[in-house]
Amino acid sequence: MYQIIDGKRISQEIKDELKERMEALKARGESRCLAVIQVGSDPASSVYVGNKKKACAYVGVDSLSYELPENTAQEELLSLIGDLNGNSRVSGILVQLPLPHHIDEEKILLAIDPRKDVDGFHPVNVGNLSIGRPGFVSCTPAGVIQLLKRSGIEIAGKECVVLGRSNIVGKPMAMLLLQENGTVTVCHSRTKNLKEIAKRADILVAAVGRPRFVNHDFVKEGAVVIDVGIHRNEDNRLCGDVDFDSVAPLTSAITPVPGGVGPMTIAMLMSNCVLGIQEA
Numbered sequence: 001m002y003q004i005i006d007g008k009r010i011s012q013e014i015k016d017e018l019k020e021r022m023e024a025l026k027a028r029g030e031s032r033c034l035a036v037i038q039v040g041s042d043p044a045s046s047v048y049v050g051n052k053k054k055a056c057a058y059v060g061v062d063s064l065s066y067e068l069p070e071n072t073a074q075e076e077l078l079s080l081i082g083d084l085n086g087n088s089r090v091s092g093i094l095v096q097l098p099l100p101h102h103i104d105e106e107k108i109l110l111a112i113d114p115r116k117d118v119d120g121f122h123p124v125n126v127g128n129l130s131i132g133r134p135g136f137v138s139c140t141p142a143g144v145i146q147l148l149k150r151s152g153i154e155i156a157g158k159e160c161v162v163l164g165r166s167n168i169v170g171k172p173m174a175m176l177l178l179q180e181n182g183t184v185t186v187c188h189s190r191t192k193n194l195k196e197i198a199k200r201a202d203i204l205v206a207a208v209g210r211p212r213f214v215n216h217d218f219v220k221e222g223a224v225v226i227d228v229g230i231h232r233n234e235d236n237r238l239c240g241d242v243d244f245d246s247v248a249p250l251t252s253a254i255t256p257v258p259g260g261v262g263p264m265t266i267a268m269l270m271s272n273c274v275l276g277i278q279e280a
């Protein structure tokens with residue numbers, strides 16, 4: 001019988017720990033403040049931003065909200081980021097992605113002070129992660145590591161296969177698994193023998209962005225399967241990158257969608273906000 005890794009429970013556990021930590025910080029006269037910037041009114045982004053603000057309120061992190069119109073000039077956004085960089089009350093800055101097409105995303109992410117980059121997207125933080133120095137780590141892959149650790153799953157010495165090489169998930173995921181002494185392979189759209197490589201994995205992380213792409217042909221008996229994907233299927237129901245029904249019986253543990261990796265992203269954002277830069 002396989003274990004279902006309960007991301008909802010684990011993320012709640014983390015938020016409760018952070019809330020307690022925040023109370024202790026406040027008793028010492030410290031505070032934390034996250035500035036959240038959204039440009040335009042993409043409905044999915046509005047839901048994410050709303051959830052981030054709610055999580056801040058729960059944990060005890062102050063939040064500042066900037067809802068800018070779709071036609072905001074890049075210079076205006078850069079100037080706001082400059083102000084927030086210089087505002088000593090603001091400890092974290094998050095620019096919700098995607099940005100409108102007329103804004104250069106890379107330029108915006110580079111403008112955020114790496115010491116306030118709670119998303120872990122700035123090249124300084126990405127570089128620090130890759131050489132094992134303290135820095136902010138991208139929230140979703142950091143959440144996957146917490147799911148594994150808090151479910152008693154050992155990473156050291158394991159064959160870890162990451163499907164996907166995005167800057168936000170696949171690449172930092174590989175770095176974190178390596179940091180935990182896993183033996184890591186990264187696969188992508190040009191990988192040959194994808195199924196054979198995936199089938200070697202003791203820990204398989206699916207972050208390919210294709211609904212139910214990973215079926216039983218990709219999975220070794222007894223593997224741990226982590227599903228980072230989130231999609232709506234034909235019946236408007238949520239599903240992941242993994243075909244749960246065909247894969248789950250083969251595994252020793254698997255994350256569901258919803259309720260697996262999803263809730264961990266915001267929990268780890270709160271962790272970055274409360275704890276700041278952590279030892280690698």
Ligand code: GUN
Binds near residue numbers: 098119139265
């Ligand atoms: N858009 C979708 N996911 C994320 C995220 O984790 N951070 C930011 N800033 N934007 C996103």
